[in-house]
Amino acid sequence: MRTTLKIKEMNNLLNQELSEANSVLDKFVYSCSHDLKGPLASIKGLIRLAEKSTRDDITDECLHLINESVVRMDNFLKSLESFVGNARGPIVxxxxxxxxxxxxxxxxxxxxxxxxxxxxxxxxxxxxxxxxxxxxxxxxxxxxxxxxxxxxxxxxxxxxxxxxxxxxxxxxxxxxxxxxxxxxxxxxxxxxxxxxxxxxxxxxxxxxxxxxxxxxxxxxxxxxxxxxxxxxxxxxxxxxxxx
The missing domain is CATH 3.30.565.10 (Histidine kinase-like ATPase, C-terminal domain)
Incomplete structure (x- = not known):
């Protein structure tokens, strides 16, 4: 009986840990998608605006804002690399x-x-x-x-x-x-x-x-x-x- 109870307790604990891990993973994927979609949407909109504009000052401002969005995406991807490297890499x-x-x-x-x-x-x-x-x-x-x-x-x-x-x-x-x-x-x-x-x-x-x-x-x-x-x-x- 005690062995059966211990197995049930272990299963419940494992199921709880798995549920928490899945919740973290869901949040992780959603947040990654959200943080990459924002700058991409900005870049697309700015490119369309620059294509339609005949004024150099507007084109220059669009290019500046596009660069800011690219830098933001680059920094986010670097953070993801850091996250994976720390989570998976062995201690050396x-x-x-x-x-x-x-x-x-x-x-x-x-x-x-x-x-x-x-x-x-x-x-x-x-x-x-x-x-x-x-x-x-x-x-x-x-x-x-x-x-x-x-x-x-x-x-x-x-x-x-x-x-x-x-x-x-x-x-x-x-x-x-x-x-x-x-x-x-x-x-x-x-x-x-x-x-x-x-x-x-x-x-x-x-x-x-x-x-x-x-x-x-x-x-x-x-x-x-x-x-x-x-x-x-x-x-x-x-x-x-x-x-």
């Missing part, structure tokens, strides 16, 4: 050099930062060897920095993104601080959810912070955030040193 421990890892990530944003007068300040204290998974460390840095850049308040006179890393024999602490748009109190508990956006006009993919949390979790670390709307955000990640 190697020596991490944070100065090099951060420099590679920042290289993607230097032109945008110069154009919008965003200052990057990087401080790395690594006198100690640090061993972890390079793919996931890069994903964490990339999405935290991208988040800080994308949600800058461009109306502010001074704009900055501070990246601070400290390595000890036990762990590495990564801190990414910005004075951007910030997060309201009612939204801060939801920001790590898959495809979460504070509004339909949100500029992000809705996957970045979810990927950060998942990558940190796979490395056995923890992530926390302090933020105020209109003031900025401060993300702190702690990752064990697998020496």
């Amino acid at each position: 421990n190697t020596t991490i050099y944070f100065n090099e890892s951060i420099a590679k990530v920042l290289d993607h944003y230097l032109d945008y930062a110069r154009a919008n007068k965003i200052k990057f300040r990087v401080r790395v204290k690594q006198d100690q060897k640090f061993v972890s998974d390079q793919l996931r460390i890069t994903l964490i840095l990339e999405h935290l920095i991208q988040n800080a850049v994308v949600f800058q308040d461009l109306k502010k006179t001074e704009k900055f993104v501070d990246i601070d890393v400290k390595v000890t024999p036990k762990h590495a602490t990564i801190e990414v601080c910005d004075n951007g748009e910030g997060i309201s109190k009612e939204n801060i508990n939801d920001i790590f959810q898959m495809f979460y956006r504070s509004s339909e006009s949100s500029k992000g993919s809705g996957l970045g912070l979810y990927i950060v949390q998942e990558a940190v979790s796979k490395l056995g670390g923890e992530v926390s955030v302090a933020s105020s709307k209109g003031v900025g955000s401060n993300f702190i990640v702690k990752i064990p040193n697998n020496l």
